[in-house]
Amino acid sequence: MTTSRHYLMRRKVKISIVITMLILLGIGIGVKVHTDIVEIEQERLVALQAKQNFKNIIEIKILEKGEASSGSIFYIVEITNDRDTSYKVDLDLGDSESFGSVEENWIFETQLGKTDHKTKVIYLSGKSETF
Numbered sequence: 342m343t344t345s346r347h348y349l350m351r352r353k354v355k356i357s358i359v360i361t362m363l364i365l366l367g368i369g370i371g372v373k374v375h376t377d378i379v380e381i382e383q384e385r386l387v388a389l390q391a392k393q394n395f396k397n398i399i400e401i402k403i404l405e406k407g408e409a410s411s412g413s414i415f416y417i418v419e420i421t422n423d424r425d426t427s428y429k430v431d432l433d434l435g436d437s438e439s440f441g442s443v444e445e446n447w448i449f450e451t452q453l454g455k456t457d458h459k460t461k462v463i464y465l466s467g468k469s470e471t472f
Contacts, residue, residue: 380406381464383434387416388462388472390437391430396454397423402463404429422452 388401398420405417414434421427433439463469 377466381466381468383414384416384464385462385472387418387432387434388460390432390434390440391418391420392456392460393437394432394440394455395420395422395430395452396456397452398456398460399423400461400463403465406465409433420452428452 383406384403387403391401392398400421402419402421403416404419407415407417409415413436415431416434417429417431419427419429430440459471461469461471
């Protein structure tokens with residue numbers, strides 16, 4: 342009789358451990374999915390900022406994400422225009438007035454304007470979309 346009780350207790354403990362592990366795994370996956378969604382949304386906003394500030398863009402490639410000492414997030418993006426010329430700029434997330442050249446190439450100053458047509462955007466994850 343004691344052996345069967347002992348066996349049942351062990352089984353309940355094992356089942357409880359498995360259930361706990363599954364719950365933690367589910368939470369971990371949920372957090373990862375949420376983080377990915379937030380990052381893609383931030384990258385979309387940066388792409389829209391680029392389209393608001395530069396004209397004749399045919400492709401935007403997000404190259405790098407960084408954080409300034411003040412805590413603000415910035416992205417380094419490579420912009421290709423309709424003349425097949427590429428230039429890199431850094432854009433502060435949410436601040437459409439703040440951008441600058443990453444290289445000693447100031448060609449972006451001649452490209453100031455707005456892009457209204459659909460543009461291909463390549464995200465850090467490698468995924469891409471056109472909007």
